[in-house]
Structures are given as structure tokens and as C-alpha cells.
Amino acid sequence: MIGIILISNFLRAQTISSAEENNLNFKTHFFEALKQKSIKNYNKAIESLEKCYEIDSLNMAVHFELSKNKLLTNNYFEAELFINKALTKEPNNIYLLQQKVAIFQEQQNFKKAIEIQKEIVEIQPKYTDKLVLLYIQNRDFKNAEELIVQIEENALSTQRIKVFKNYLDSREKLNTIKNPEEISSILSIYTEGLREKYNESKEYKILNEILNNEVKSELFEALYVDSKEALELFPAQPYLYKMNGFASNKLGKYNEAIDVLTLGIDFVIDNTILEADFYEQLSISYEALKQHKEALKYKQKAEELRNQH
Helix, strand or coil: CHHHHHHHHHHHHHHHHHHHHHHHHHHHHHHHHHHHHHCCCHHHHHHHHHHHHHHCCCCHHHHHHHHHHHHHCCCHHHHHHHHHHHHHHCCCCHHHHHHHHHHHHHCCCHHHHHHHHHHHHHHCHHHHHHHHHHHHHCCCHHHHHHHHHHHHHCCCCCHHHHHHHHHHHHHHCHHHHCCHHHHHHHCCHHHHHHHHHHHHHCCHHHHHHHHHHHHHCCCHHHHHHHHHHHHHHCCCCHHHHHHHHHHHHHCCCHHHHHHHHHHHHHHCCCCHHHHHHHHHHHHHHHHHCCCHHHHHHHHHHHHHHHCCC
């Protein structure tokens, strides 16, 4: 009898010891994953999270972190797979739903992103501005404008909403401010050759060459028009927003520069150099408008990001 009790106690102690060891290993791997993610070693973070998954395959935090790291490595299928696992446990979790929006947004599947964002807005109306942004990204300008009207009627407008409204207004005015013949007359033969190729193919790579050549040639009016028109075709390319903001600053359109730069920075993902460029241009805009405090804030943000390299 005593022997049976001793064996039972021994087995129970082994079970407790094993559980404690698993718990310790889980925590070690999980914190290692967070550490690796913070220094942008996403694949190593995934390796640590997969070890956590082996220990506890039902852990929502592991699913969430795996989804985030899979997205950062452009593995969209698995990013969605893991966020869906997490959402089965907490279907109304705002942070999980926002991650799913980010997955669709990164793939430029704005229609699906919009549907998820609508769910988020039902839970927390303060995220309506993101829904406006997604409509703009999907080139659904009518719904974006209608939603802005609703927001203003409910006295829920924010600075970000004002930026979106200004962007939509300036888009409507584009045809009245461009003069293709005048702009074409001052472009170089090289740029005109590129323009012909671009008009035939609409390739983003060729467009970049055109814009870069316009910067070198200081053809800021052409740069302003071409980058603005390009945003109609490539509304999710942050580089185009930066170029349009840069051109707007050069032409003294500082408020317009602020609007387009504030809108475009939402598209910058995991690119601190490009993000710093946005902040630098915002600093220039605010400085020109004598808003020195804002100018300094964005200048410091740009410097902080550049100092990371």
C-alpha cells in the first residue's frame, strides 16, 4: 500500500515537473520571439513562436504573433490562417480584427479589408477614419465622401478626416490645374520616350524612372501632375505620395503637401528610410507655414529614424 502511494506521488511530481518545464520553455521562447521581432529578425521570431506552438497549439497570443510575423515576411496565407485561429477564440477582439485588415490591405485586397473594418467600426466607431482610408485606397471615392458627410453630421470629424476630405477635394480639382501641353513642352526627350512607353504599358517601374528624371531636371510642375495622376492607378504606393508631397512643397502648395503626406504615410510598412523622408517633407511644409512646433516635431522624428541606420 505504501509502495503504491509512493509511486503515485512520484508520478504526480513528474507530471508537475513536466508542466513547469513546459511553462518555462514556453515563456523563454515567447520572449525570445518578441525580442527577435523588435530587431526585425522575423524568421528567427517565427522559429521561436513555432516552438511555443508545439508546447501550446491553442494559445491565442502565439497565433496572433505568428500572424504578425508571417505578414512581415509576406507569407499572407499563413498570416491569415493564424489570425483566423485567434479570432475563433475572440471574434470581437479589435486588435485581432485590425491585424486581419492589415493582411488584406498589404495584398491590396481592399474589398475584404473594408468588410472587416466595418465590423471594427460597429464595435468601436472611433475607427471610422480607417474605413474612409480603405474606401480611398479601393478608389471608391463616392462611399468615402458619403462616409465623411456622415462623420461630420455626427460631429465626429478628426484632423485625419479633414486630410482625407482635402485629398478628395484636390483630386476633383486636378483637371482644372494641369496643363499637359505646357508641361510636355519642357520635358526632356528622354522623359518623353519613357512617357510613351509608360502610356503603352502603365508599368510602375517606368513611372518611377519618369518621376526620378523630373526630380533631377527640377521639373516640379510635371512631377506634381504626374505623381498625382499616378495615384489614381497606384493608390497604395507610398513613394508616389512622397513625390507628390515633395513637388507640392517645391511649388509652395504646403497645405496640400501636408494632406497628401499625412495620407500616404499610412502605406509605409517596415521602411524607416521612406518614413523619415515623409517626416522630413512634413517638417518643410509646417516650417513654411510658420508652424515651428510641428516642424520641429517632424524634423526630430526624421532624425530619430535616420539615426537607426
